[in-house]
Amino acid sequence: MSRNSEQRKAVLAVVRGTTCHPDAAWIYEQTRKEIPNISLGTVYRNLRHLINDGEILELETGNYKRYDGNIQNHYHFKCARCHEIYDVDLELDNVININNEVAHKTGFIVTHHYLEFGGICKRCRET
Amino acid sequence: MSRNSEQRKAVLAVVRGTTCHPDAAWIYEQTRKEIPNISLGTVYRNLRHLINDGEILELETGNYKRYDGNIQNHYHFKCARCHEIYDVDLELDNVININNEVAHKTGFIVTHHYLEFGGICKRCRET
């Protein structure tokens, strides 16, 4: 059974405390402000643990992984210039039916879907 | 300007000749059947080149990247058990409008979107 270590609580607090979809290195730097001698391996280990427990989400973004403390269903926008990831709260009428539609067409069990938009964000557009 | 080397043609043919969304190692093995002494670095170099030219697509899938010779707009289904990626040809009524909707809501320039479904594929379900 899992033990609620100070390190795990600190990592979870950092991931939940931002909307910037940070990577492990950033989470490590932030966590060090609370626990200066925490090791990078501990950060990775706890991130994996929290993912397995369903407490945070992992985003697959090319070279390195990013993490999301918001486990509610929502979408993302990734800027091609600054690579920042923004949350997109979108009320798609057919979002709920879309999984069933694919399940019906393919015969697969469809449990979820990821939707990511791409382009240029407002800040990058104005520079 | 780019030179159409035998190696580049072979890599492109391999990626176009399958629907299995292969990784670099698999493409390397297949290309070696035509060019036995091709190097893995050359495969990577050409994959990157072909991506920059818009001739193939790169899929961000966790540990390693996968490639797709089908550059038409289509969606994917990733099986959580066997990790295979299937194409999903889906007629979303408002596929074109969905980008505009996000653009309008956010003020971003939205050029594209990726949609990936997850669950258990038919073959894995039956075993």
Add this chain to the structure above:
DNA sequence: AGATATAATGATAATGATTACTAATAAATT
């Protein structure tokens, strides 16, 4: 066709993110 310029190659070293290892520590339970 032959000479030229340089993009591309093969071989290998380097990089960077993530994971594995291990002796020491600390959270939960009795």
Add this chain to the structure above:
DNA sequence: AATTTATTAGTAATCATTATCATTATATCT
């Protein structure tokens, strides 16, 4: 307080991908 064992810090190892560099081959130009 004693016990159990999950977790940690520190470090080594792994794995996919990229960089380096001397050599080769492709496109272009006489």
